Amino acid sequence: MTSPSTSESDTASTSASPAALPEEKIGRLGIPYLFRYWQRKNAAGTGPSEVSGDRDLDCTLLAGLNLNVLETARFFNPIKRPSFEAFEDWIIATNGGAMDDAELARLRAALAGNTVGSAIGSLDGVEGLTSEELAFWDDKGYVVVHDAVEPAHRDEAAAAIYDFLHASPTNPNSWYGRKFGVSIWVPLLRHSAFLANRRSPRLIKAFSQLWGREDLWAIVDQGGLNPPERGDWKFPGPHVHWDATIAPPHRFGVQGILYLTDTPAEQGAFSCIPGFHRRLDEWLGMLPAGTDPRVAIRREPGFVPIAGKAGDLIIWHHLLPHGSSPNRGSLPRVAQYIALRSTRWEYTAEWA
Ligand SMILES: O=C(O)CCC(=O)C(=O)O
Structure with missing residues (x-):
């Protein structure tokens, strides 16, 4: 050390x-x-x-x-x-x-x-995405990796988010504290369960299949708690957006969210416009002159919530318009943002 x-x-x-x-x-x-x-x-x-x-x-x-x-x-x-x-x-x-x-x-x-190699050594023998799941990824620009992490680490990470916020899963009033009054982000970064989740073999394998290489690095990202909307707390976003530049040439990149508790579609699920990354160029080309694509995308149909179970990891292509959604359920959506990137990757420096 x-x-x-x-x-x-x-x-x-x-x-x-x-x-x-x-x-x-x-x-x-x-x-x-x-x-x-x-x-x-x-x-x-x-x-x-x-x-x-x-x-x-x-x-x-x-x-x-x-x-x-x-x-x-x-x-x-x-x-x-x-x-x-x-x-x-x-x-x-x-x-x-x-x-x-x-x-x-x-x-x-x-x-x-x-x-x-990978941060955890050989990935041989680690169960990865199936050929059907990889084909789904190619088509839709996202994929759900089921049971991506150890259940114990998943549950510990969810508990850590509640602890960090001095909140409790069984006390609804505690979900709306000042700390996340205007945001669904929870700036917890290095809890041991978060670290363990980032090193989950199945999760690393899935990212390595998508990148086509094993020299990957887990971004140190935060947690999230998206509570049900109520009179004094309305979903603040993120609404549909891109975090990546949409300037050409369009490059490969991924983002990810790990559901730490069961997340039905109406419970503030991650949402995206499936397949949009494949028609981004065409869509941009058809926008009337002077249109801001980041505003125009808000009117685009097909923005759908992706439900998942506790332990499901959703990985999406960074050119897929995405966001979270208002929670119309009865429990918070609890999540950890996780993505792995390779040592080097091609990127477009211009921001658009
Ligand atoms: O929390 C979510 O469901 C969406 C996450 C998101 O928009 C992002 O990570 O950029």
């Missing part, structure tokens, strides 16, 4: 990458890319930085360090401009005071361009 007390900050130039700067620090975590990332983030707002970064590798870095994108962005306070040492201290502290050496080695290798 790497911890502040057992290792020292180390300054060295590196020849690992042609982009390496002479003053590059290896640091106590031993990740040259981390130093370059820190330089770029600290330089934000001060004019063009000399050091360029790759969006995919940035995501791999944060996922491999068990960090959430937003919390990391918040760390880079433009007034304080934290030192590299403070950044590494924060990473280690955020991980509970120590980092797993094997996981760091895997991350180092991947960022250096070496081939790495």
Whole structure:
């Protein structure tokens, strides 16, 4: 394990990458890319930085360090401009005071361009998506992976969300606390059950089948609690949207949600327009000039809720218009957002 007390900050130039700067620090975590990332983030707002970064590798870095994108962005306070040492201290502290050496080695290798396997070793023999499910994915742009995680971890994750909110599944008034008055997101990131779910073999196998590779990294995402609507609490969204750019060329990408409790269609289920990713180009081409596609998509028919059982993981293509839905049931929808991405992937930099 790497911890502040057992290792020292180390300054060295590196020849690992042609982009390496002479003053590059290896640091106590031993990740040259981390130093370059820190330089770029600290330089934000001060004019063009000399050091360029790759969006995919940035995501791999944060996922491999068990960090959430937003919390990391918040760390880079433009007034304080934290030192590299403070950044590494924060990473280690955020991980509970120590980092797993094997996981760091895997991350180092991947960022250096070496081939790495899955986070849990061989996926041979792990039950994956069937050919029918893969064909369904191709057609509809989403797939439901049943029993994606261990039931014990699933139930523990649901309980952790309620605990985090000081709420109880049996006390309806507790579902509407201030913390989620305007949102269905629950900013719980690293509960042990969340970590266990991200490392579920069946879940990793399904993502690896869709990516066609095993060097995947689980994004550190949050939980969700979508309570039934009532007079003083109306569903705040997310309504139908894309999180990805819809500028061409259109690239592959995935998102995912794990239902932690049974989720009938009317109980605030994840919703999408099945198959839309395949006709996105045509649809965009037919929009009248000056139309904002992100507004126009709200009028598109076919936005349907996807029901599921506790333990079902829905993975969707990131070009599928999607969102959540008002909960007209009697219990909250409880979920964990989970997605895995490969070390590198093709992306379109332009936002539209
Ligand atoms: O919570 C949901 O059902 C939808 C999630 C969503 O819209 C998203 O993750 O972008």
